[in-house]
Amino acid sequence: xxxxxxxxxAAFVGILLAFTKPVGLWLFALxxxxxxxxxxxxxxxxxxxxxxxxxxxxxxxxxxxxAVHMLIFNAALLLLTYAVLRLQALLPLNPxxxxxxxxxxxxxxxxxxxxxxxxxxxxxxxxxxxxSQMLGLAIHNFLSAATxxxxxxxxxxxxxxxxxxxxxNFWADITRVTLYLLLPACIVYALFLIxxxxxxxxAGSVDLTTLEGAKQTLALGPxxxxxxxxxxxxxxxxxxxxxxxxxxxxxxxxTNLVQMLxxxxxxxxxxxxxxxxxxxxRQGWAILAAMTTIFLIxxxxxxxxxxxxxxxxxxxxxxxGNMEGKEVRFGIAASALFSVVTTAAxxxxxxxxxxxxxxxxxxxxxxxxxxxxxxxxxxxxGIYGFLLFAILAVFVAGLMVGRTxxxxxxxxxxxxxxxxxxxxxxxxxxxxxxxxxxxxxDAGLAGPLNKGPHGxxxxxxxxxxxxxxxxxxxxxxxxxxxxxxxLLGVAMWIGRFFIIIPMLAIAGSLAAKKYTPETAGxxxxxxxxxxxxxxxxxxxVGGLTFLPSLALGPIADHLAMIxxxxx
Amino acid sequence: xxxxxxxxxxxxxxxxxxxxxxxxxGYPLALTGMGQLLxxxxxxxxxxxxxxxxxxxxxxxxAFTSERYFNSRPSAAGKGYDGLASxxxxxxxxxxxxxxxxxxxxAKFKAASPDRPVPSDLVTASASGLDPDISPxxxxxxxxxxxxxxxxxxxxxxxxxxxxxxxxxxxxxGEPRVNLFDLNRRLDGLSAKPAA
Numbered sequence: 039x040x041x042x043x044x045x046x047x048a049a050f051v052g053i054l055l056a057f058t059k060p061v062g063l064w065l066f067a068l069x070x071x072x073x074x075x076x077x078x079x080x081x082x083x084x085x086x087x088x089x090x091x092x093x094x095x096x097x098x099x100x101x102x103x104x105a106v107h108m109l110i111f112n113a114a115l116l117l118l119t120y121a122v123l124r125l126q127a128l129l130p131l132n133p134x135x136x137x138x139x140x141x142x143x144x145x146x147x148x149x150x151x152x153x154x155x156x157x158x159x160x161x162x163x164x165x166x167x168x169x170s171q172m173l174g175l176a177i178h179n180f181l182s183a184a185t186x187x188x189x190x191x192x193x194x195x196x197x198x199x200x201x202x203x204x205x206x207n208f209w210a211d212i213t214r215v216t217l218y219l220l221l222p223a224c225i226v227y228a229l230f231l232i233x234x235x236x237x238x239x240x241a242g243s244v245d246l247t248t249l250e251g252a253k254q255t256l257a258l259g260p261x262x263x264x265x266x267x268x269x270x271x272x273x274x275x276x277x278x279x280x281x282x283x284x285x286x287x288x289x290x291x292x293t294n295l296v297q298m299l300x301x302x303x304x305x306x307x308x309x310x311x312x313x314x315x316x317x318x319x320r321q322g323w324a325i326l327a328a329m330t331t332i333f334l335i336x337x338x339x340x341x342x343x344x345x346x347x348x349x350x351x352x353x354x355x356x357x358x359g360n361m362e363g364k365e366v367r368f369g370i371a372a373s374a375l376f377s378v379v380t381t382a383a384x385x386x387x388x389x390x391x392x393x394x395x396x397x398x399x400x401x402x403x404x405x406x407x408x409x410x411x412x413x414x415x416x417x418x419x420g421i422y423g424f425l426l427f428a429i430l431a432v433f434v435a436g437l438m439v440g441r442t443x444x445x446x447x448x449x450x451x452x453x454x455x456x457x458x459x460x461x462x463x464x465x466x467x468x469x470x471x472x473x474x475x476x477x478x479x480d481a482g483l484a485g486p487l488n489k490g491p492h493g494x495x496x497x498x499x500x501x502x503x504x505x506x507x508x509x510x511x512x513x514x515x516x517x518x519x520x521x522x523x524x525l526l527g528v529a530m531w532i533g534r535f536f537i538i539i540p541m542l543a544i545a546g547s548l549a550a551k552k553y554t555p556e557t558a559g560x561x562x563x564x565x566x567x568x569x570x571x572x573x574x575x576x577x578x579v580g581g582l583t584f585l586p587s588l589a590l591g592p593i594a595d596h597l598a599m600i601x602x603x604x605x
Numbered sequence: 606x607x608x609x610x611x612x613x614x615x616x617x618x619x620x621x622x623x624x625x626x627x628x629x630x631g632y633p634l635a636l637t638g639m640g641q642l643l644x645x646x647x648x649x650x651x652x653x654x655x656x657x658x659x660x661x662x663x664x665x666x667x668a669f670t671s672e673r674y675f676n677s678r679p680s681a682a683g684k685g686y687d688g689l690a691s692x693x694x695x696x697x698x699x700x701x702x703x704x705x706x707x708x709x710x711x712a713k714f715k716a717a718s719p720d721r722p723v724p725s726d727l728v729t730a731s732a733s734g735l736d737p738d739i740s741p742x743x744x745x746x747x748x749x750x751x752x753x754x755x756x757x758x759x760x761x762x763x764x765x766x767x768x769x770x771x772x773x774x775x776x777x778x779g780e781p782r783v784n785l786f787d788l789n790r791r792l793d794g795l796s797a798k799p800a801a
Contacts, residue, residue: 042777049777083627091619107613114621163689173629180628209616216624221632228636229643235664238640238648243689246652246659248667249789250674256665256688258650262640263633280682280691283732285664286650291779348698351725354708355715358725362703363693365731366678366738369780373732391693391732394703492697514695595699604701 039345043371046295047337050375051330053299054306058326059319061303062310068214069191069311071095080217087213095213098204101546104192105539107208108185112152112535115181119148122174123166132167133242139165146523151178153534154186154416156268156275156386156509157526159518163257163278168240175275176264180220183271183304184212186418187219189538190308193422194315196545197446200553205545219304220271227300228266235289236262261286269300272416274386274509282376282389283365294368294389298376301385305414308421316446320564325424328572332413333382336402341374343399350602363394374399377510381406384416386509393488393496393512397596400512401588404499407506409580410465416507422541424576428563429458429544431575435561444560447553454544461540465505466583468532472501472525473587481521487514490605491598495591500526505533653786661786666737672717672754674789675739675747675766678726679710682734694730706730717750738782741770755796765791 067074077084088095099107123139126132139147143160150157156179160166166174188211195205232238237258245255261277265287268275278284288294306326313322347359359370368376373390380387381403392403406413412424428445433455436443443450476482476497485500486493496512503510504526511517517526562568598605640648652659661667668686669677683690696703710728727743744766752759769788773779 042773045777087620087623090623091616093616093620106610107616110610110613110617111620114617118621118625161690161692163691172633173625176633177625177629181624209620213620216628221628224632225636229639232636232640232644232648235647235651237650238637239650240637241649244650244652244659246661248661249786249793250667250669250671252668254661254667254686254688256650256662260633260637262648263636278691278733280693280733280735283693284691285666285733285735285737289651289664292774295778347725350698350704351707351729354704355711355722356707356725356728357722360698360729361726361731362696362729363732364726364729365733365736366726366740366782367736367779372779389732391695393695393697394693394732396698487695488697488700490699492699495697512695512697513693514697595697598699604699604704 039341040371043341043345046371047341047375050295050298051334054302057303058306058310061307062314062322064219065187065304065307065311066314068218069194069315071210071214074218076218076222084213084217088209091209093209095207095210097207099207100204101192101542104205104208105542108189109535111208112185115178116148116152119151119174119178120144122170123147126167126170129167129169131169131172131240133240134167136165136167139170142520142523143518146527149527149530150509151175151273151275152182153507153530154182154271154273154384154419155504155507155530155534156273157504157511157530158275158279158281158509159523159526161279162276168242168259171264171277172260176267179264179267179271179273179275180216181212183220183267183273183417184215186416187215187304187308188212188418189541190418190422193425193541193545194312196548197448198315198317199549200551202549205542205549220267223270224263224266227270228262230296231262231265231293234293236265236293237286238262269297269385269387270304272301272305272383272385274380276387282387283391288389291367291372294372294376297387298379301379301383301387302414304417305383305420308418312421318446318564321446324564324569325428325572328569328576329413329424331569331573332409332576333378336378336382336406336413337375340378340395340399340402341371343396344370344374346396348396349600350604353602360396360399363391365389377403378406380510381508382411382413382415384411384419384506384508386503388510391513392499392510393514397592397599400495401592403510404495404502404592405581405584405588407502407508408465408469408584409576410462411506411508412576412580419507423537426458426461426541427576427579428572429454430462430579431571432561432563434575435571439561441559444554445563447555448548448551449554453547457540457544461537462579464532464536468505468529469501470587472529473498476501476525479521481519484519485515485517485522487516488605491591491594492605495595498587498591501529504529507533663784663786664737666735667786669785669789672750674792675744675751675785676727677785678736678739679706679728679730680734681730686735688735691733691735693732693734714746718746721746737784737786739785741766741781741783744769744783744788751792757796761795762792765795
């Protein structure tokens with residue numbers, strides 16, 4: 039570890055904290071449906087969208103209606119992408135003349151992008167046409183992110199409203215978030231990326247002759263436009279197979295820093311928006327403090343392990359930290375930081391190959407996703423996931439002092455706690471269940487590239503990433519098979535929507551409650567005690583479930599590594 | 606429930622269509638237009654041409670395996686530096702295949718270069734398989750071999766490497782590195798001149 043490395047990490051967190059309130063304020067304006075300076079230009083588009091689709095943006099929806107409209111919209115988007123991929127060979131903008139994408143791969147990819155997972159079972163440069171990347175995938179990067187933020191808004195309204203039957207209008211929420219936040223931010227961001235060396239062209243590839251006289255063909259395309267929303271919307275699906283490690287996606291250390299910042303920017307801002315929505319920004323800061331603490335512990339462990347390097351390679355005479363699967367322009371610190379950022383948020387973009395990390399360095403990304411990606415988390419999904427843990431935390435605190443738990447002015451009762459547990463239990467159930475299936479079937483065991491405990495880690499990481507809607511991988515796993523495409527497709531769908539439905543039910547139930555003012559007997563949910571309790575609940579409930587599986591994978595791998603046992 | 610479903614169909618279908626046009630077509634095309642207009646070199650891949658033909662991109666690595674060039678890192682992209690198949694090796698820390706590959710590469714370097722520990726980036730595969738850089742240590746490590754193969758004074762090659770090192774912004778954003786396409790092109794220029 040170096041001083042410069044820690045300086046980068048400190049600067050990263052410092053910049054984010056400085057932007058938390060401004061971003062949170064902007065999001066709050068969208069949450070409230072207020073006018074922004076951008077309305078002068080974009081308001082006609084917003085109103086046009088509503089008129090053509092017959093939507094009254096002021097019509098309030100109860101939680102069931104909100105959920106149904108969200109689901110139908112996501113189903114329509116899923117079908118659009120499936121159709122675009124299956125018909126790829128017949129559609130325009132296919133400069134490389136690529137054939138149609140297969141059935142199970144199309145299913146997997148369509149689910150993957152609809153659920154904000156962006157698991158890449160395909161290899162972008164050799165499978166997808168320019169049109170498929172644009173119309174089939176990039177559109178989801180916007181709308182799955184907008185859906186996540188809309189759902190967070192709906193959940194906030196559950197806490198903020200009193201004696202209310204409704205939680206907002208789904209169409210107004212996604213349209214506003216897309217038009218007044220994601221789209222304009224991405225235009226500026228993408229221009230910066232182009233200026234830094236990220237291609238943006240309709241040409242498919244270019245042939246060249248290298249200095250040594252060999253032929254090299256470079257895949258090109260509209261990369262920058264996709265790259266911008268890929269990180270800002272915590273999507274993570276890269277234009278190329280190597281994702282943000284590819285020099286065309288992430289050419290410099292500066293683009294790398296900006297990509298990391300953009301992954302966290304909205305997630306940080308939403309904690310402030312939540313505090314403001316419930317009338318006390320300190321509620322938001324308390325949540326952010328818990329998230330940042332867990333995040334920094336993870337960064338410390340991964341950076342330490344990667345900088346220490348692989349003793350097996352040291353023995354052979356290669357000095358220094360672990361550079362297998364890392365790019366020289368990023369080095370150890372920025373690669374370790376990126377890996378923790380992308381898995382703390384449900385992004386899944388990678389600038390280094392997690393599969394080749396040291397055993398414990400790679401454990402942290404895996405563990406981050408297993409916690410439920412509530413450490414900052416995906417845009418929207420992170421904060422509503424974390425609030426589910428907050429509900430559990432006040433419940434536990436209430437049990438200890440023998441009072442009905444309250445949170446931000448709402449009594450938390452049996453219905454909310456049951457629904458929160460239901461949502462949280464989905465994650466371990468599906469991850470561990472599906473990993474077990476893959477570990478005992480021939481089709482599942484055909485997947486891993488590496489042998490020994492690391493092979494098990496590859497399977498465990500795949501289902502963790504799928505259910506957690508992350509999309510990063512221990513990429514040695516051969517996942518483009520009917521078995522993995524199918525099972526992971528189901529896992530991603532469950533991981534997204536089986537958490538959302540109970541969460542919206544809680545929002546509906548909370549909105550209907552009256553306000554319970556804080557009294558001397560209330561458990562304060564702003565101080566360090568509360569932050570500590572939150573961290574404890576996330577670690578115990580989210581983490582302990584997975585400890586046996588981690589012992590079989592990364593921990594066994596680590597013990598083998600330090601004893602020089604190879605597989 | 607049925608009522609909800611029906612009432613949501615029109616907005617779902619029309620909004621899908623409208624957003625597809627705006628985000629799937631309009632947004633990338635508008636940016637392509639702006640990018641081609643404002644930053645045409647970068648938008649088309651930062652290509653470098655010689656006699657009107659592209660010989661490389663300043664941001665993408667290419668395979669350098671000859672002893673006359675500073676060698677690039679091992680690559681898992683296709684058969685090596687395949688611009689259509691970016692990939693890391695994905696070999697884990699306890700992989701026998703990884704240890705064998707690293708041992709073979711170390712033996713190759715040690716045969717031609719000084720008997721010092723090899724900088725780890727020189728014998729490890731990058732994440733993309735298209736890494737354009739190596740560390741300054743990995744470049745200095747190869748100076749003797751390159752100077753000997755080209756019959757150039759060692760000090761001139763050493764000075765060229767020193768001059769080619771790119772430093773991190775503000776000292777901490779990024780890592781010190783050497784772009785091989787840049788260094789090796791300058792090396793060709795060096796040999797073209799008569800030895801001093």
